[in-house]
Amino acid sequence: MNYQYILGGEFLACSFAFVYVLYTLVEKKKPKEIASSSTYLKTNGPKNGICSSLLQEAAGGTDIIIVGAGVAGSALAYTLGKDGRRVHVIERDLSEPDRIVGELLQPGGYLKLLELGLEDCVDGIDAQRVFGYALYKDGKNIKLSYPLENFNVDVSGRSFHNGRFIKKMREKASYLPNVKLEQGTVTSLVEKNGSIVGVNYKNKSGQEFTEKAPLTIVCDGCFSNLRSSLCKPKVEVPSYFVGLVLENCNLPYANHGHVILGDPSPILFYPISSTEIRCFVDVPTGRKLPSIGNGEMTHFLKIVIAPQIPPELYNSFIAAVDKGNIRSMPNRSMPASPYLTPGALMMGDAFNMRHPLTGGGMTVALSDIALLRNLLKPLHNLHDASALCKYLESFYTFRKSTSSTINTLAGLLYTICIASPDPARKEMREACFNYLSLGGVFSDEPIALLAGLNSSSSTLLYHFIAVAAYGVGRLMMPFPSPKRIWIAARLLSVALGIIFPIIKAEGIWQMLFPSTVPALLCTPYARE
């Protein structure tokens, strides 16, 4: 019966989607970002000769300046330092960060740690292995394991205290003799004739300095002050995460993330050490974030959220609320829309953000770093500005194949997971849960996408269409009534309304047809 739902509904959904895709592609003949990047280079960028001489002037003793030593900056410093580059990292605060972000690294991110030689940074910090997710809805639950059969035994997700992980990566980078890690705050980028030639910064004691280098990489995180000169930021805040730490309890499925499809939106649990479990309660922006200070938050967590918590975690949840260590963070999403700026690049959250429901941020950052390392490898002389510009342009294009899939999945899942009184949206959420419950390829491939083990955008689109089709099929069986046909039509329009804005923001052309984008074809890396 389940397969009949899929087949019947799939035909309808595919026809609908095909017409829509065709229309959108005809409308959008050129990829927007690359078009604007190239325009920028042509109109604002320096001529090659000028660019080279400017950047040579900026030479000094540093090849690369990195702004910020969070997840992206510290991993990047180690990676480029290991390749022999002279790296100067400027980080606002070198003490161990105490944050509620970046605590679950997906297996795809762990593979990138291995590729970069940073895997030992998850050792000795009481990191926990993660083997998949458990999904809860209306009292039912399913276990979705990462498909790790074809990998070495050490490959899995890892969850930890973010600050401990960053501290290990900073230490590892600073052991390299050609990496200088300095505490200081970058106040601005130094620009000369359209090129970035360095940064102005204040050191720990407030003295002002200018540092110059042929390449500056901005990794100053989600609250970036520097990104506005390197991209056109379109930041959205779809929700907030309210974070708590549960103690003295075990997760129903050990070493698994737990997602409760709750009301108003998802609730997450995963281990961050052998004795602590992180809980995130998502509060959509449309709803006022209850105040922590005046007790509204405690009331909200106890009255609205606690009844939805699995019984095994209930007492510890209440104890954590009573303990009062409640913190919140805005969940931002921002598609990558860089201006191709000679001498500068962005990485990590400064550059591109997605909803953290799927824990994809660190995987995207680490995979960008691995890509950049490979791209820059043949370029021994970073002072060759015109070559460097070409490499940077290819970076922005190449990265799409992984980042767009992770970003799109995060946007899709978050939108589907929000509770709604709309019958079509309810049906979509139910269809998603039931589709994943089918097991086999219906859960393995979606969970591989979530894990960062598969970055195929076509696989993602296929499963999204299949979920919508499954939902339509369920409504048509056993007999379609006019009301059910109406809900099915609404479900399809909801599905399209969810996916197209997300894909559009990612760049339809680059995401679906990356091999047709010119920057891909003109770098030595592409030829290799």
Ligand SMILES: Cc1cc2nc3c(=O)[nH]c(=O)nc-3n(C[C@H](O)[C@H](O)[C@H](O)COP(=O)(O)OP(=O)(O)OC[C@H]3O[C@@H](n4cnc5c(N)ncnc54)[C@H](O)[C@@H]3O)c2cc1C
């Ligand atoms: C609530 C929440 C939960 C999340 N959970 C996960 C998860 O489980 N898994 C996952 O993969 N991702 C998660 N993410 C996303 C993840 O945290 C980010 O993708 C990741 O931290 C990005 O790393 P980054 O280096 O860009 O930024 P950060 O790690 O924030 O580092 C930025 C660094 O720059 C420094 N800095 C800032 N300004 C300056 C300046 N002017 N001068 C010098 N230094 C400066 C800061 O001090 C900081 O050290 C989550 C995000 C949120 C909001």
